Amino acid sequence: xxxxxxxxxxxxxxxxxxxxxxxxxxxxxxxxxxxxxxxxxxxxxxxxxxxxxxxxxxxxxxxxxxxxxxxxxxxxxxxxxxxxxxxxxxxxxxxxxxxxxxxxxxxxxxxxxxxxxxxxxxxxxxxxxxxxxxxxxxxxxxxxxxxxxxxxxxxxxxxxxxxxxxxxxxxxxxxxxxxxxxxxxxxxxxxxxxxxxxxxxxxxxxxxxxxxxxxxxxxxxxxxxxxxxxxxxxxxxxxxxxxxxxxxxxxxxxxxxxxxxxxxxxxxxxxxxxxxxxxxxxxxxxxxxxxxxxxxxxxxxxxxxxxxxxxxxxxxxxxxxxxxxxxxxxxxxxxx
Amino acid sequence: xxxxxxxxxxxxxxxxxxxxxxxxxxxxxxxxxxxxxxxxxxxxxxxxxxxxxxxxxxxxxxxxxxxxxxxxxxxxxxxxxxxxxxxxxxxxxxxxxxxxxxxxxxxxxxxxxxxxxxxxxxxxxxxxxxxxxxxxxxxxxxxxxxxxxxxxxxxxxxxxxxxxxxxxxxxxxxxxxxxxxxxxxxxxxxxxxxxxxxxxxxxxxxxxxxxxxxxxxxxxxxxxxxxxxxxxxxxxxxxxxxxxxxxxxxxxxxxxxxxxxxxxxxxxxxxxxxxxxxxxxxxxxxxxxxxxxxxxxxxxxxxxxxxxxxxxxxxxxxxxxxxxxxxxxxxxxxxx
Numbered sequence: 001x002x003x004x005x006x007x008x009x010x011x012x013x014x015x016x017x018x019x020x021x022x023x024x025x026x027x028x029x030x031x032x033x034x035x036x037x038x039x040x041x042x043x044x045x046x047x048x049x050x051x052x053x054x055x056x057x058x059x060x061x062x063x064x065x066x067x068x069x070x071x072x073x074x075x076x077x078x079x080x081x082x083x084x085x086x087x088x089x090x091x092x093x094x095x096x097x098x099x100x101x102x103x104x105x106x107x108x109x110x111x112x113x114x115x116x117x118x119x120x121x122x123x124x125x126x127x128x129x130x131x132x133x134x135x136x137x138x139x140x141x142x143x144x145x146x147x148x149x150x151x152x153x154x155x156x157x158x159x160x161x162x163x164x165x166x167x168x169x170x171x172x173x174x175x176x177x178x179x180x181x182x183x184x185x186x187x188x189x190x191x192x193x194x195x196x197x198x199x200x201x202x203x204x205x206x207x208x209x210x211x212x213x214x215x216x217x218x219x220x221x222x223x224x225x226x227x228x229x230x231x232x233x234x235x236x237x238x239x240x241x242x243x244x245x246x247x248x249x250x251x252x253x254x255x256x257x258x259x260x261x262x263x264x265x266x267x268x269x270x271x272x273x274x275x276x277x278x279x280x281x282x283x284x285x286x287x288x289x290x291x292x293x294x295x296x297x298x299x300x301x302x303x304x305x306x307x308x309x310x311x312x313x314x315x316x317x318x319x320x321x322x323x324x325x326x327x328x329x330x331x332x333x334x335x336x
Numbered sequence: 337x338x339x340x341x342x343x344x345x346x347x348x349x350x351x352x353x354x355x356x357x358x359x360x361x362x363x364x365x366x367x368x369x370x371x372x373x374x375x376x377x378x379x380x381x382x383x384x385x386x387x388x389x390x391x392x393x394x395x396x397x398x399x400x401x402x403x404x405x406x407x408x409x410x411x412x413x414x415x416x417x418x419x420x421x422x423x424x425x426x427x428x429x430x431x432x433x434x435x436x437x438x439x440x441x442x443x444x445x446x447x448x449x450x451x452x453x454x455x456x457x458x459x460x461x462x463x464x465x466x467x468x469x470x471x472x473x474x475x476x477x478x479x480x481x482x483x484x485x486x487x488x489x490x491x492x493x494x495x496x497x498x499x500x501x502x503x504x505x506x507x508x509x510x511x512x513x514x515x516x517x518x519x520x521x522x523x524x525x526x527x528x529x530x531x532x533x534x535x536x537x538x539x540x541x542x543x544x545x546x547x548x549x550x551x552x553x554x555x556x557x558x559x560x561x562x563x564x565x566x567x568x569x570x571x572x573x574x575x576x577x578x579x580x581x582x583x584x585x586x587x588x589x590x591x592x593x594x595x596x597x598x599x600x601x602x603x604x605x606x607x608x609x610x611x612x613x614x615x616x617x618x619x620x621x622x623x624x625x626x627x628x629x630x631x632x633x634x635x636x637x638x639x640x641x642x643x644x645x646x647x648x649x650x651x652x653x654x655x656x657x658x659x660x661x662x663x664x665x666x667x668x669x670x671x672x
Binding site: 074137148150151182184189191192193195215216217218219220221231232233235236237238239240241242243244245246247248249251252254255256258259261262264265266267268269271272273275276277280 | 583
């Protein structure tokens with residue numbers, strides 16, 4: 001076994017910070033002996049929420065950070081100015097080799113900018129994509145990229161395909177993950193300029209198993225494991241997926257509430273429906289990884305609960321123990 | 337009252353052609369005296385399906401077309417080569433002033449190419465967008481463009497906004513429709529190069545009521561009436577919307593079927609759920625209009641039933657009676 005994986009958790013980020021964030025840390029520390037955590041944020045607030053919990057200095061450390069980056073702040077300016085924030089301090093710990101991974105449920109923009117500027121990309125990596133897992137009928141597909149760097153070039157998408165494949169193989173145990181590129185049709189001549197240029201590059205790439213184009217309609221079926229697209233399109237997919245799913249659930253709830261009989265119907269359906277929806281609601285990974293960096297950065301959902309933070313910590317543990325940063329370094333250095 | 341609106345219907349296009357197509361035509365002819373229809377396709381097949389129905393030569397005409405364009409065919413080649421197809425013959429009738437509108441549930445590609453090449457754009461219109469209505473919590477939003485011409489320029493998107501606003505105002509009686517542009521955030525500095533360039537143009541356009549950016553998550557809420565995007569993104573939105581909605585319905589069905597009690601629950605919920613879903617299943621317009629052409633072209637869904645074709649015919653009647661082609665001509669000639 002390797003040494004304990006050292007994970008920094010931003011105690012101040014997210015809708016339910018710091019209570020749920022710290023709750024997730026405590027749960028993870030109890031569960032796994034292979035992690036040590038560093039909580040960044042206002043020390044006195046963190047201590048108050050920890051209460052009587054005690055894990056020893058080698059398992060749990062608190063690093064005081066007085067600033068808080070708000071969700072609405074322009075991220076580049078925030079990262080530059082708020083040097084005493086939980087995000088900046090936390091990410092610098094990775095840069096300086098004092099930690100392996102960083103988790104935040106705070107400002108997505110600040111996490112993405114901080115990942116690039118503070119943690120830094122691996123040699124050969126042109127862009128560090130944000131790659132959330134989408135729930136599908138078959139399990140999960142990695143949607144890469146949903147980050148802040150829109151207007152990608154073909155060579156960026158090829159790198160996304162390589163990094164995404166490695167992630168799915170190592171983290172979700174999928175042998176030779178299937179890669180698809182988001183397109184407006186499955187025929188090879190279809191697509192916009194970016195897709196048309198990228199298609200032959202993906203086809204020729206020996207490091208991936210390219211399955212061709214995928215139409216957005218097919219995404220929920222889970223036919224491919226890695227869904228490649230540039231960040232503008234990825235962002236639209238991620239958010240529409242959520243928007244439509246919540247709308248449909250709202251419709252079912254409204255129907256249930258519409259009368260006495262339908263309420264009884266709803267009660268009878270509750271358990272099996274919950275079971276079927278479980279996969280769509282639970283995010284085992286706890287957050288989206290930002291790939292191609294010198295350490296792991298996880299962007300947890302803004303409304304993360306303790307169990308999500310716990311899951312994100314476990315994702316970091318697995319990421320570290322599979323040696324994914326080193327493996328990615330190995331694969332990506334061909335691109336230097 | 338104007339003269340009867342002359343609508344060409346492609347009898348051979350669609351999964352349920354010709355039976356459902358002809359069924360829809362018969363229903364519309366019975367219902368409205370203000371339309372006359374021209375059915376294009378194999379005359380003997382059409383006659384067989386019409387059976388004893390008779391409306392007189394001035395209400396229903398059949399024009400023989402021997403070729404059929406299949407869905408998989410490359411559309412440009414198909415339109416050029418299959419001159420004796422129901423689509424080519426039907427569209428030429430509009431070009432030659434012998435008809436006002438054209439409906440097909442056949443190959444989307446062929447309809448889009450035919451619209452541009454055979455029917456032709458109005459003066460000043462650079463691109464003719466395909467603009468389906470998306471069901472929302474508040475009614476419908478027009479998603480413009482979902483057509484075949486990807487990689488649009490900013491001035492194209494501004495034209496889409498103008499044409500879409502006119503459509504929603506005239507066809508759905510929405511006073512001063514709100515226009516939003518699909519973006520990755522609501523802040524003005526967000527977006528890809530296309531959106532950043534288009535944003536100030538939309539803001540400055542006096543013909544529309546611009547409401548700023550809309551994130552994909554908000555699309556189902558129906559906050560804006562006209563959703564502007566380039567066709568690649570529009571295609572992803574349209575197809576993912578459908579894919580996620582069907583997946584969610586599949587989950588509910590699976591939960592209902594999982595046991596005896598849940599089946600009873602499903603029975604109790606059936607009616608209210610159907611009522612809530614009605615708006616999402618019924619497409620009152622029967623198909624997506626292709627705007628900016630010298631006549632109206634409607635692309636009906638491939639799996640159109642008789643009621644959808646009937647609805648598409650009624651859309652054509654309304655389109656004609658509001659004088660929308662002339663109004664659009666008036667608005668768009670400023671762009672010449």
